[in-house]
Amino acid sequence: MKVNNKIYRTVWLENRSVFMIDQTLLPFEFKIFEAKNYHTTCQAIKTMIVRGAGAIGAAAGYAMAQAFFDAPDKGFKEFIAKAKTDIENTRPTAQNLFYATNRVCAAAFKSQTPRKTAVQEAHKIANEDADNAKRIGELGSGLIRSGFKLMTHCNAGWLAFVDWGTALAPTYVSHHNSKNVFVYVSETRPRSQGAKLTAWELKNEGIDHAIIADAASASFISQRKVDLIIVGADRIAANGDVANKTGTLAKAIIAKEYNIPFYVAAPTSTIDLDCQTGRRITIEQRSEDEVLYQTGLNSKGKIEKILVCSPGSKALNPAFDVTPAQYITGLITEKGIIKPDNNSIAELLSQ
């Protein structure tokens, strides 16, 4: 997608270096980070220079390919085995990471030219992520008419994937097809991924938008100033219940109350058939400091963290919530748009 009118991916490989948009500095600074070997790429995943399921997977695939370059002929296999463990230990809960390292290793070890094959496989993983996201965008854009006012929550944009994103992909495709769209960007406290990342993405693509306080969503929905809501997903249960960033559930309930369509966009890899309902999903409780403090740009243009709550008070910070399938109009996946229920999901995955 576009940044200062130039096309970028979130992460890419050039010669032997992995390049990444440094997401720790966004939206206040745009810098490309170069990792010349797999060790530095590991460090970048760990410190969240690259973040988001798809983007982490692609970065891990490229790190694995770098390890094949770096490995000496003597002790080749041992070097690769250690590198694989190092990469997998960076963000050990990220599913896409293991998927990528396993896939690159399997392909390379079957090949006569393991170094070349590792690179090819890593590129394939990144391209598939971008292709799936683009397909979600194309399918989802069928729901969008010119003049639509959309609403989203958090950041399920291209920064979280290699390109296109999920919740934002239908908006991007619509915009590219000259549909006139407007997006209400819910700021997504406490970490403000909406206000900081989604707004940044939309501005760079030249898409009309406005940031709103999360609490103001109901105000716009109740006045029917919103035509369609699309959010992403962290996990989708077999029955269609969706775990996503805190604040998703509120929007879904209010949307249903006012008959506004509410869709969840995610690749089929987000569906977890082993998880029967949303009740089985454990919600991560994050540090109260995310609520108590806010980070931003001070009057001198420096990034600063300030206390925004009454000193001495505590906070509770559930990072995600679970939206029961009954409040969700449909799931937008790369394989099709379906109803969020057991049968539709099973059928989709068997294709």
Added chain:
Amino acid sequence: MKVNNKIYRTVWLENRSVFMIDQTLLPFEFKIFEAKNYHTTCQAIKTMIVRGAGAIGAAAGYAMAQAFFDAPDKGFKEFIAKAKTDIENTRPTAQNLFYATNRVCAAAFKSQTPRKTAVQEAHKIANEDADNAKRIGELGSGLIRSGFKLMTHCNAGWLAFVDWGTALAPTYVSHHNSKNVFVYVSETRPRSQGAKLTAWELKNEGIDHAIIADAASASFISQRKVDLIIVGADRIAANGDVANKTGTLAKAIIAKEYNIPFYVAAPTSTIDLDCQTGRRITIEQRSEDEVLYQTGLNSKGKIEKILVCSPGSKALNPAFDVTPAQYITGLITEKGIIKPDNNSIAELLSQ
């Protein structure tokens, strides 16, 4: 209520000075502001050193009484007339302000000792505000059992009135009666009156509480971790629809979905019989800067304003929303707890 274990009102008169808790510095600094004449009290109302419907009314009554002290014997009436206009021009949309100036003047001019009567009437106004709030607290506390987890939004605490507050008064009375209560304090973006003022009040009273992101409310309600929600009101229509701080509507809809009681606490003076339904209430659109920037304490202990959104993006900032009566369990007023409908409201006001 208590601050550092000493009892305070938000505003009071001592000799000829009006004293106010300086709300522009809270929660980071606790300072009492002294206004030695009505001019300075006017300035304090204008700059929001004192804020909130009831507190503004009391401050205006005291300012009017100060004008009676300050007025010279020669040109007494002219001085008072000018002072009245000055006071009324400080925050011209605040109903309570006109109510207070008119009442003090009417009483004083009927009296043989106008200066003395003006002071007595101003005290009466402040005391009535505190008494009404306390009564709301007593009636509302009947809804609270020991062990309850409450939720509130914004600040309808004692800082907005002379004492006790409205939405928080039932919690204070319950706490004084040794009921064990816990309060989820919704931070109330963009101005964070929950995180900054409500949390500060509760901490000073020693009431157990936790600040949460507004978007997290649904998470706690859906898990039935909330027993009762009480919020304040800026205006109540004749049919029971309620205008209150943005974010109220979302909580009310979600509470109804999960059968959690949702009450609105306000003095009967908040009811506007001329306003037939909530649809007639004009919603104030405030500056986008309230969303784009956040104010807090930096690492050096200084109050600082930082940009918390992607630079160059716009924001929309409706200050209030309207909650239809169908989502409200009841109204807690100083005259009783009633259903939010035309008949119950008309009957209450005719008492």
